[in-house]
Amino acid sequence: MTSKPIYLDYAATTPVDPRVAAVMRECLEPGGDFENPSSPHSGGRQARFRVEKAREQIARRVGVAPETIAFTSGATESNNLAIQGALNADSARGRHFVTSITEHKAVLDTAAAMERRGIEVTYLRCDTQGIVSPQQVDDAITDQTALVSIMHVNNETGVIQDIGEIAERCRASGALLHVDAAQSVGKVPVPIDAWGADLVALTAHKIYGPKGIGALYVKPGTRLAPVIHGGEWDGGVRPGTLATHQIAGMGEAYELADPDREGAELRELRDRLWNGLSQLDNVRLNGHPTQSSPHVLNVAFPGVDGDSLRLGIGEIAVSAGAACDAATPEASHVLSALGLSNALAASSQRFSVGRFTTIEQIDETIRRVTAEVGRLREIAAGAPAWAGN
Amino acid sequence: MDYSLEVQERFRSPARAGEFAEGTPQVVAGEAEDRTLNVWFRFQISVAGTVIRAVRFRAFGCPHSIAAAAWVADGLEGRDVAAIADLDMHELRRKLDAPVEKLGKLLVLEDALRACWDALQDQAESRNGS
Numbered sequence: 001m002t003s004k005p006i007y008l009d010y011a012a013t014t015p016v017d018p019r020v021a022a023v024m025r026e027c028l029e030p031g032g033d034f035e036n037p038s039s040p041h042s043g044g045r046q047a048r049f050r051v052e053k054a055r056e057q058i059a060r061r062v063g064v065a066p067e068t069i070a071f072t073s074g075a076t077e078s079n080n081l082a083i084q085g086a087l088n089a090d091s092a093r094g095r096h097f098v099t100s101i102t103e104h105k106a107v108l109d110t111a112a113a114m115e116r117r118g119i120e121v122t123y124l125r126c127d128t129q130g131i132v133s134p135q136q137v138d139d140a141i142t143d144q145t146a147l148v149s150i151m152h153v154n155n156e157t158g159v160i161q162d163i164g165e166i167a168e169r170c171r172a173s174g175a176l177l178h179v180d181a182a183q184s185v186g187k188v189p190v191p192i193d194a195w196g197a198d199l200v201a202l203t204a205h206k207i208y209g210p211k212g213i214g215a216l217y218v219k220p221g222t223r224l225a226p227v228i229h230g231g232e233w234d235g236g237v238r239p240g241t242l243a244t245h246q247i248a249g250m251g252e253a254y255e256l257a258d259p260d261r262e263g264a265e266l267r268e269l270r271d272r273l274w275n276g277l278s279q280l281d282n283v284r285l286n287g288h289p290t291q292s293s294p295h296v297l298n299v300a301f302p303g304v305d306g307d308s309l310r311l312g313i314g315e316i317a318v319s320a321g322a323a324c325d326a327a328t329p330e331a332s333h334v335l336s337a338l339g340l341s342n343a344l345a346a347s348s349q350r351f352s353v354g355r356f357t358t359i360e361q362i363d364e365t366i367r368r369v370t371a372e373v374g375r376l377r378e379i380a381a382g383a384p385a386w387a388g389n
Numbered sequence: 390m391d392y393s394l395e396v397q398e399r400f401r402s403p404a405r406a407g408e409f410a411e412g413t414p415q416v417v418a419g420e421a422e423d424r425t426l427n428v429w430f431r432f433q434i435s436v437a438g439t440v441i442r443a444v445r446f447r448a449f450g451c452p453h454s455i456a457a458a459a460w461v462a463d464g465l466e467g468r469d470v471a472a473i474a475d476l477d478m479h480e481l482r483r484k485l486d487a488p489v490e491k492l493g494k495l496l497v498l499e500d501a502l503r504a505c506w507d508a509l510q511d512q513a514e515s516r517n518g519s
Contacts, residue, residue: 303449305427305449305450305451305454307390307451307452308400308450308451308452308455311392311397311400311452312400312401342424342425342427343424343427346427378406379403379406379447379448379449379455380429380447380448380449381447382408382431382447383422383429383447383449384422384424384429386424387424387427387429387449
């Protein structure tokens, strides 16, 4: 039996790759490139070199020009900056915003804030597999639509949206397109230029980089109203002293991220996990069987409470399909959008694999989950139909 | 969520989870559910006179719910049936070191026990009446 904790929560965050940490350390200590990259002296210029190298590494990974990448504190800030900035810009062509109900809270809460400021928001539903069709986007756009925001890879289900086609519909109708691609890099290709998206939120900590650093791609010519004020502006978008060590770390993480090689390895691990878990009676894959990122597997175990399953499987870090700590369990908004009942959503677990996941860990997880689901279903034998047993 | 050792142990080893074999004499049963809380309990209580001989339960819910049912089942055996009505869910919550928001689930457990108590009263009345 494996005694060390098994980490299967890579969609929540990843450890920093030692190669990334080494680059970061070079920018932190005396004798390293710790200086302010805006300073004119030689140390500052060296720090600036680090920043610009990282910008190039990131830009290369997502297929755009370096000057279109602005650094932020992470994808949440990037999403806020993109949505608030585009909708508040003088150039915004109207006060209508289109997004989907399966977006990350960083987008949905920003949409709600914009609603309170008078922006009309259309929330698109998805089908039972989590897909938002380009036609739905097309149908929702009006001559007042300033911005559409659709995520690339869903953080709970791994479902991939057809961003290229959605971008085409947006372009044809004159609306800007923002894409939350926080989960995508390193797992699936992120061809921003080929998509033709106007704004794309990126992050480092989902791809073995540090927390607290992200980026926003801004297509040349796209106007954004500032959200944060003060000091020198990175890329004309976001002010503040550039965090050289984090930026250099993000650059290295993006340099190392290879979706062609790593994506195939992740898919093999995820498929092995699903093949094992699907041997259980009455389990359900939440999301799309093929149109999904290789690192996420979301499974419902009817007849089993999710909190009980997580405690029962011991030291395996997975994520809940629902927040169940409150008196009234609140189902995950993503799983609810797929049509799952509260009980089914609460039974769901998100497993996400990563660079350091091993086949042995997958097999141990299958063994423990299988045993615990059987035990909990036995304890709950005779439960009402709503529990799913 | 952090769970107390008491909860972890009773959740992992609920000795009285299950049900009596068909034909076990003097068994009453009671159950309760609240689907908004994702919780369901069923208790079976076997009595000899006014003494609780054995208890079995089934439960669907969170670790606190399963541990609470196991704790109650363990604690009732050998006691007078009046103990069923005396159980205090606030005290049980404290014993399990469960967060206060779990009290709603424990009150569903109390409803299941009350159903057992009512069944016992009905049984006694029908015996007295016959």
